[in-house]
Amino acid sequence: MKEETSTDPVSAEAVRRSLDGCLRAPAFRRSQKLAAFLSYIVDEELAGRGEAIKAYTIATQALGRADSFDPSNDPSVRVEAGRLRRVLDEVYADEGRFWPVRIQVPVGAYRPSFEIQEFRPRDFTAEEPGPADVEPGDIEASPRAGSRPTGTPTGAGPPGTAAGRPKRSVVAQVLGLFDTRGQAVLALLLAVIAFLLAVEVALQIYVLAHA
Known part of the structure; x- marks a missing residue:
């Protein structure tokens, strides 16, 4: 141009x-x-x-x-x-x-x-990342490559990184597999219904076995 x-x-x-x-x-x-x-x-x-x-x-x-x-x-x-x-x-x-x-x-x-x-x-300056572009773990970067804070276990990252973040619950992991909140809620309801049906069948089997 x-x-x-x-x-x-x-x-x-x-x-x-x-x-x-x-x-x-x-x-x-x-x-x-x-x-x-x-x-x-x-x-x-x-x-x-x-x-x-x-x-x-x-x-x-x-x-x-x-x-x-x-x-x-x-x-x-x-x-x-x-x-x-x-x-x-x-x-x-x-x-x-x-x-x-x-x-x-x-x-x-x-x-x-x-x-x-x-x-x-x-034309003269490259774009610099703004606050929204900075990951939480980047703020506490080590002063030199390969160094880590004293007392930090090997393999553990700073808060907010994948290594330092607590594991999500099973339900949260399952919900994360769906694209929308509506799909996640529907799947959760179906799982609850299936669980209740399984409990009812188990109770009927128990009653028949002890009749």
Whole structure:
């Protein structure tokens, strides 16, 4: 997603910080041509010579082409400009979203444009767990791995953990097998009825045996 931009004046210092970030990106470190292309057009723009940025000057002063270079017969600058635009989009979609200025090369031109990027707090800080995300046992964590409070039996955890928690009753364990409270209540009633029937049958057998 494209970062929000601002129309406020862009400082040369901020542009150079973003340019340095681009040049350190793996995509530009792998291509000396793209790094030289970007450095040249940004430097010329910041020096106030943006109007002079043409295919010929880029080829001869940034890409190492001979003075006989003819842009009308050699499309190499246009090809490199297309690659530069794609790489800039990739870089600003990744680490570049944290930089102060977005450097762009508009389609159909070689003169760069600079836009201030607006940052949101979540761009810089990772989300930290709130009180609801902390388990009771995490609050009393040991100061170092492998240590435990003096007098705590091996295998026993702090209050609230699985090791330190008392076992649930049989009824509670049975109720926990059901998805809803209604299902649990129904199962409990059926169990009581079955128990009463079993008691009645046992009494009848006892009476018949002693008749």
